[in-house]
Amino acid sequence: MDITPETSPLIDRLQGEEYDVTEPLPGVLHVRGRFSNPERIALRAAADAGDLAVAVWATSHHDDWALVAWSRPDLVTITQKGATPQRWRHRTLPATLRPDAQTFLEGASSPFDIVTRPKHQPTQAARDLLERFGIADAPPPGWVPPVVEAPVVRESTVAAAKPKRVAAPRAPKAPAKPAKPEPVVAVCPTCFMAIPATGICDNCG
Template identity: 65%
Template sequence: MAPDQIEDPLADATDALRTEGYTVQRPLDAVLLVEGKFLNPERIALRAAGEAGDAAMGAWAISRENDWTLVAWSRPDLVTITQRGTAPARWRHRRIPPAMRPDAQTFLEGGASPHDIVTTPKHRPTDAAREVLTQLGIESPEPPGWVPPPPPPVPVVTAPPVKAVRVRAPRAPKPAVVRKPEPVTNVCPRCFMAIPATGICDNCG
């Protein structure tokens, strides 16, 4: 085959994605940049890698929510890097068997698989994953021209209103009750009978 007739390994992926209405660019020789109204960029990037067969390639996919995924594929290494919102990018490195494609259903669903290379802490890049990006000429996992979303606003904490405390006025003291003195009765010292107002005992005279 003549040099000018060498088949482009990314042609099928480019045609399939454009047929679905997505914008496809080629910022690097072996890397695609896909943008569209999809919500799951990881599925789109994995599908692009699957269309490339065993050819080493990369695919960025940017969703309508400005989330993105980079898939770097060089058999048997499958590297996915996903950024959602303002959260840190999550790296995942898999080594898949010869009969499995990057767009296998288990990978499209995003769950863990026995082919994952587990890192501590989780979702950190391995040296081999970085090497795959270097082989493809990718210097940074972020898509070219991608602008990160602004940080979320800091919530303003409003203090609850202070309830006014009702202060009751002291009650006026009740006036003291003045009791009338009981009348004093004069008693006769002899018979101990009450002496009338005349002052003379009726019994003793």
């Protein structure tokens, strides 16, 4: 591994923290270790470089990574966690701020951000800065994107409930027919015999 004299003190400092450090390109470091926030590691390394233009990859033991490219006043940060899309952020820092300012370590937005539409997309100036370091692609050397498996669709073992049978409404019963009145038989008041249809009693005339 070739180490440039300018980055040698920075590499010694990072290795003192038990990180694995390489220099794949002149002025470009790759830091690996057991840390959960690679962006913080890369930002702190860039700040420790002082006024030296440097780019730092940091790759965590979970294979998440961040790339910080620093050349005052430009600070470019690219992060990727798992299979999520890359998040680019380009800031122009005043002379009073370092890359490890607390607001940057927290990943928060700041008045120094160059806002893109849509958000977190690379500016041309950010790409130009990476090219100055000889970086053609943002991911660290040897990094392989995680394979995202499609969710397995399993058939349900619960039998579908049978729909309840709904009885058809019954037709209303027809009203009962009224009973026929019994015929009234006329009776002769004298002999109490039935009077024929002529209305004249056969016995009494």
